[in-house]
């Protein structure tokens with residue numbers, strides 16, 4: 388995969404930077420609280436695919452020294468880089484975190500290997516849990532930068548292949564205000580209608596309800 392690919396997807400994200408910075412379900416949640424809890428004891432951390440910077444903000448508030456990274460210049464991370472090429476030495480950070488982003492990574496195995504390499508103690512990963520091909524189609528229609536969501540089995544395999552020992556796995560419900568969630572990626576009306584159809588079983592009132600998988604893994 389050439390770096391050109393990452394630059395193109397990075398530009399698409401810059402346009403959405405404010406929307407992701409301000410979205411309530413990105414800014415808060417039981418998932419974010421758990422990440423902060425699991426981070427206890429770390430002195431330094433890297434927030435990969437920081438987006439609106441919510442993990443970085445919460446970890447800094449907890450007294451941790453954080454470097455944020457993202458390939459999209461508009462996200463205003465400390466370091467502009469994709470997860471697949473982290474410009475840091477081995478074991479640079481006590482903790483590496485990535486939240487609700489790996490489903491956008493072009494090469495998931497390489498990204499996990501890179502995050503494991505620069506972590507000294509712990510890697511925390513959160514992402515949308517794979518549900519079905521219908522949901523994958525909806526996610527891609529709503530956001531063409533969606534590559535793939537993964538099952539718990541796949542996540543365990545990625546982390547173990549990178550030499551990590553899994554210590555905890557949790558699922559957290561995430562409720563998205565459906566129309567705002569569609570507008571955030573400028574989904575056109577025709578695609579939005581199809582997305583509503585594909586997600587019908589997961590829509591409650593005016594919310595799309597999805598599940599995030601959160602994994603805590605340690606270097607051995």
Ligand SMILES: C[S@@+](CC[C@H](N)C(=O)[O-])C[C@H]1O[C@@H](n2cnc3c(N)ncnc32)[C@H](O)[C@@H]1O
Pocket residue numbers: 393396397400407413414435436437438439440441442457458459462468469470471485486487488491492493
């Ligand atoms: C949904 S946002 C991230 C949310 C953020 N981590 C949070 O907690 O709110 C997804 C981010 O992934 C980034 N991204 C896309 N492709 C990437 C890649 N290959 N490596 C790292 N980040 C990537 C985008 O630029 C975007 O900022």
